[in-house]
Amino acid sequence: MEKSLKKYFPIFAGPTLIAFLIAFIVPFFMGLYLSFTKFSTLTDATWVGTKNYANAFGGESGFVHALWFTVLVCAISVVTVNLGAFCLAYLLTRKLRGTNFFRSVFFMPNLIGGIVLGYTWQVMLDAVLQRWDQTIINDWRMGLAGLIMLVNWQLMGYMMIIYIASLQNVPPELVEASQIDGASKWQTLRNVTIPIVMPSITICLFLTLANTFKMYDQNLALTDGNPLKHTQMAALNIVSLMYDKPGKAWHGVAQAEAVVFFILVSIIAVLQLRATRSKEIDA
Template identity: 40%
Template sequence: MNNENNLQEQNRSNIVTINRNTKKPVTTAKKKRLKNAGLFTLFVGPVFLAFTIIVLVPFFTGIYYSFTDWNGITGQIKWVGLDNFKYLFTEDKQFQESFLLTTKYTIVAIVLTNLIGFGLALLVTQMLKTRNILRTVFFMPNLLGGLLLGFIWQFIFVRGFASLGELTGIPLFELAWLGDANTAFWGIVIVSVWQGAGYIMIIYIAALQNVPQELIEAAKIDGANKWQILRHITMPLVAPAVTICLFLTTASSFKIFDANLSLTNGGPFKSTEMLALNIYTEAFVNNRYGIGEAKALIFFLVVATISVLQVTLSKKKEVES
């Protein structure tokens, strides 16, 4: 009997020991998870709070105002439902013209900015003694603010080109660049491309420097010319950079505001009023905040849709290549 009792007591003590040993790792893992959650909250919490206050709250508040007739000043807010959107698509011809003009500008700016940026990247990645100076010179316009840059180019178009036209007699310099609808549009394009090409160039430089030189040397040995190397080796390898640059230029071109405001302010006779300037004028000049928010919501949906489609299609081409 004593032996049986001793065996039972030993079994009980073993069970208690096993239970204690199994509880310790569980308790330790739980403490570790709580610690990680606390650290995550400590570091991410303030950023998320700031993002919520600065971005999310105004965004959802703007969506609410887009269904009202608020003028942006008084406290009287009336719910009007879809009336603002019906007005935009049926009666607001200036909004429709600004949308088409912005689309045209975006297509032109995307193509020119990427072509010039890639060309500059190819230039400054060659074995040139002045390549570092050229990189600095080409990137410098991006450091200037859009408004300041616009006012500088406004002086160049109005005074500088006029003086060059008198001295040289070249018809190109004698044009009223900012006084005519067609030339004013191309004036905005010139300034925007001149400013943005340097930034795009930096991205393409980083991609070109990662192209393996062994592949290029092997292609040269096999008799490939520069165009064949560029088309069949360089371009497929820099495809991820092309996706990034297309995304950046698409978003920035659709949202152009400062250069449009400082160069032409939408003139002459609103012929160069881009969508962002049209929204600003509607909300803060005409004091029709509700309609302005409706335009901004449509603008956001269009830009988001185009950006997602562009990135998706570009990624598929990267995989195929």
């Protein structure tokens, strides 16, 4: 049986592996090579060594500031999105009236495209801020708040669905046993419910982190990095450097930034997964 399965493995897995090779592996190594060159097209690349990486972390590219701003947005969003999503999921699993309606309402923003979300929130926030002669792009703190609100509005409903599915699988006999032992609702939540749903917390933290860290279209539509690129996140900085800066030398710098960005996202994601999975083991 095992030999027959191995025989058909290339037939079933082959197309997926070929697509992965063409769409990810080959472009990744081509991009890695181009990050050490000065180029305008793939055929005129000139080797410059680590110069692009030095320029990427120089002041003119704005990459370092964009990274710090991205980390700030991610740090706040990961906490607010998951805390809000878990609270919503907890309330909507209490057998209240209209829970199905509210689940649908909270999930709907996740179905809207990032560009549409960005322009929608820009119009709404500017309408409010105009009372104080402000706009979303006048102050970087306004832009930061707007981005965080947008991320919460888009992702909270999706994470809520995952938490609801996990909370519904908590064995009711464990909850009843803790209540019989005299545990309060908070003690039951902390010592019984949360350890059981920890795998879902791991997934939601990872999804929020990944989606927020590589956010581009929402950032472009909401603030476009204004004022003076103070609200420019890393993905927007890379694309802007590639297409807006004159001269092919900046293409290599943008490619170097993309490689650094990929490595940083991978490291952060691995560390986050290891940290939360250790909680699952303890549970």
